[in-house]
Amino acid sequence: MMAQPTKTAFTGDRPIGVFDSGVGGFTVARAISRAMPHESIVYIGDTARCPYGTRGVEEVRAFVAQVGTWLVRQRVKVIVIACNTATASALGLAQRMFDVPVIGVIGPGARAAVLATRTREIGVLATDLTIASGAYLRAIKNLDAGVGVHGCATQRFVELVESRLAGGIGADAQWLDGADLFDTPEVRALVRRETEPLRGLDIDAVVLGCTHFPLLVRPIRAVLGRGVHVVSSAEETMRELHEMLACQGHLAPSTARPEHRFATTSENTSAFAEAGRFIFGSRLVDVEHVGIDELSRLASDRQIRTRRL
Amino acid sequence: MMAQPTKTAFTGDRPIGVFDSGVGGFTVARAISRAMPHESIVYIGDTARCPYGTRGVEEVRAFVAQVGTWLVRQRVKVIVIACNTATASALGLAQRMFDVPVIGVIGPGARAAVLATRTREIGVLATDLTIASGAYLRAIKNLDAGVGVHGCATQRFVELVESRLAGGIGADAQWLDGADLFDTPEVRALVRRETEPLRGLDIDAVVLGCTHFPLLVRPIRAVLGRGVHVVSSAEETMRELHEMLACQGHLAPSTARPEHRFATTSENTSAFAEAGRFIFGSRLVDVEHVGIDELSRLASDRQIRTRRL
Numbered sequence: 274m275m276a277q278p279t280k281t282a283f284t285g286d287r288p289i290g291v292f293d294s295g296v297g298g299f300t301v302a303r304a305i306s307r308a309m310p311h312e313s314i315v316y317i318g319d320t321a322r323c324p325y326g327t328r329g330v331e332e333v334r335a336f337v338a339q340v341g342t343w344l345v346r347q348r349v350k351v352i353v354i355a356c357n358t359a360t361a362s363a364l365g366l367a368q369r370m371f372d373v374p375v376i377g378v379i380g381p382g383a384r385a386a387v388l389a390t391r392t393r394e395i396g397v398l399a400t401d402l403t404i405a406s407g408a409y410l411r412a413i414k415n416l417d418a419g420v421g422v423h424g425c426a427t428q429r430f431v432e433l434v435e436s437r438l439a440g441g442i443g444a445d446a447q448w449l450d451g452a453d454l455f456d457t458p459e460v461r462a463l464v465r466r467e468t469e470p471l472r473g474l475d476i477d478a479v480v481l482g483c484t485h486f487p488l489l490v491r492p493i494r495a496v497l498g499r500g501v502h503v504v505s506s507a508e509e510t511m512r513e514l515h516e517m518l519a520c521q522g523h524l525a526p527s528t529a530r531p532e533h534r535f536a537t538t539s540e541n542t543s544a545f546a547e548a549g550r551f552i553f554g555s556r557l558v559d560v561e562h563v564g565i566d567e568l569s570r571l572a573s574d575r576q577i578r579t580r581r582l
Numbered sequence: 583m584m585a586q587p588t589k590t591a592f593t594g595d596r597p598i599g600v601f602d603s604g605v606g607g608f609t610v611a612r613a614i615s616r617a618m619p620h621e622s623i624v625y626i627g628d629t630a631r632c633p634y635g636t637r638g639v640e641e642v643r644a645f646v647a648q649v650g651t652w653l654v655r656q657r658v659k660v661i662v663i664a665c666n667t668a669t670a671s672a673l674g675l676a677q678r679m680f681d682v683p684v685i686g687v688i689g690p691g692a693r694a695a696v697l698a699t700r701t702r703e704i705g706v707l708a709t710d711l712t713i714a715s716g717a718y719l720r721a722i723k724n725l726d727a728g729v730g731v732h733g734c735a736t737q738r739f740v741e742l743v744e745s746r747l748a749g750g751i752g753a754d755a756q757w758l759d760g761a762d763l764f765d766t767p768e769v770r771a772l773v774r775r776e777t778e779p780l781r782g783l784d785i786d787a788v789v790l791g792c793t794h795f796p797l798l799v800r801p802i803r804a805v806l807g808r809g810v811h812v813v814s815s816a817e818e819t820m821r822e823l824h825e826m827l828a829c830q831g832h833l834a835p836s837t838a839r840p841e842h843r844f845a846t847t848s849e850n851t852s853a854f855a856e857a858g859r860f861i862f863g864s865r866l867v868d869v870e871h872v873g874i875d876e877l878s879r880l881a882s883d884r885q886i887r888t889r890r891l
Contacts, residue, residue: 364727365727365728366727367728368726368727368728368729369727369728370728371728372702374702374726374728375726375728380725385829388825388826388829388830389829389830390830391830391831391832393681393683415724416689417677417683417684418673418674418675418677418678419674419676419677419678419679419680419683419684420677516697517697520694520697520698521697521698521699521700522700523700
């Protein structure tokens with residue numbers, strides 16, 4: 274009676290758009306590709322303007338509008354903002370702006386932690402800016418006002434991962450669950466020092482509130498111990514995405530062969546390709562360069578429909 | 583390392599507490615009992631003070647504190663506030679007040695509608711007060727700021743159900759999915775009139791935002807048509823509860839035999855028992871009467887731990 278067929282046309286064969294300020298979002302793309310092997314992904318890293326964390330909120334909102342517009346132009350069926358800073362600053366803006374659904378990385382991780390905690394005390398490991406934004410605190414308290422939230426700013430984890438990736442990881446190196454390049458005694462010692470503020474608080478669930486952190490999941494699990502449930506926002510975002518696509522009948526058909534595309538705003542496409550291959554787990558063929566000037570032009574294009582701005 | 587064993591002791595064998603201002607919450611208890619047949623339920627209806635919808639927010643918050651305290655005394659492992667008015671007014675209060683987790687009926691229904699909509703336009707059928715509270719609008723916009731939310735106050739649905747239940751439903755009458763006592767031509771005509779404001783808005787998901795409304799699901803589905811996904815907050819709340827108990831390892835063991843208990847603040851326990859049997863689907867043995875004075879005394883008992891008030 275009410276639904277218009279034109280708006281509900283099947284779009285399962287379109288790709289999933291994934292967007293990060295850099296390469297951290299590949300952990301989310303990896304989770305999607307492993308759990309939904311028939312889905313095609315268009316991944317764009319705004320590497321030329323990375324990191325977003327040191328920028329102002331308005332600037333980040335403008336970047337999200339630009340990159341989101343580019344993804345809509347690629348005819349994606351959904352946009353995943355695989356970046357905590359961008360989610361905290363601009364998720365609502367993107368949801369109001371675009372016709373396709375937009376999913377962020379904060380809500381799914383917050384929900385998983387609330388469902389998992391028995392002690393009702395949750396820790397959040399994230400960058401300084403994500404912790405300072407209070408986005409996880411709000412998301413968790415919104416779901417359960419009685420849960421204690423203990424933020425732990427661990428900027429050094431990002432620096433560790435970034436420097437390791439920038440230093441070159443070797444053409445054959447691969448990040449595998451369980452056998453982790455990053456799991457060294459030095460890293461475990463760093464994790465132990467950085468997570469010190471979470472001790473003695475009866476915490477039994479910890480959210481990895483940065484898309485880089487799944488790379489450190491092994492040393493983090495080892496240090497926190499068996500009694501602590503470690504929530505990967507990459508995995509939880511993938512689950513939320515899957516549930517949504519399944520509910521809407523927008524999953525790719527099981528006969529589909531995935532075609533991934535990768536793009537970066539950086540001119541150094543080979544560094545992006547190397548880090549991407551390492552995290553995503555397969556070679557990135559033909560990384561596209563998308564200029565920032567092109568993104569700016571797109572965003573001023575009136576043809577992109579804005580919903581409720 | 584961080585979790586204390588004393589706080590994480592297994593409590594799966596404890597009952598689930600379900601609370602409503604009257605008998606509408608039996609739709610939630612029914613969904614729980616059908617999907618989780620090993621779980622024991624303690625159901626309390628504050629029938630003597632029903633409906634909550636005509637009372638002030640502070641009064642409802644006091645009632646929730648009292649009834650929640652009574653449920654905690656019955657050693658429930660979780661409290662389900664199976665009442666939209668009480669959820670809108672006092673979910674956060676109850677979550678901060680009690681050691682056990684507290685689940686409301688608004689969040690789960692809102693989430694299911696957001697995941698299901700393709701047109702990104704959602705309708706909400708609820709009582710005048712629930713619509714006026716804006717609780718569904720906030721819950722849905724929190725999840726997806728770009729979704730349109732169209733509230734439709736349908737107080738007459740409650741009156742219809744209540745008068746039918748109060749009028750006596752016959753000792754053998756039973757409410758069965760698919761063969762519904764309430765699905766008459768008159769009810770369909772009423773549903774058609776009441777849902778008129780939702781027409782022509784491209785809505786493809788409608789939340790039943792009142793625990794009475796699952797009793798009308800058949801005529802509502804018939805009137806809205808196949809293109810509209812009807813979300814039962816009773817079913818969605820059951821799913822959220824199941825996910826939480828499963829995550830925490832707090833499901834009843836599969837060897838458990840459920841023992842349900844039913845209580846009402848009304849002295850007319852037989853009317854409560856009759857409506858309860860009709861909705862819940864099995865005879866209510868030995869309905870307990872819990873006096874309002876007893877509830878008031880309990881709530882002033884300092885021994886009930888308050889968490890973060």
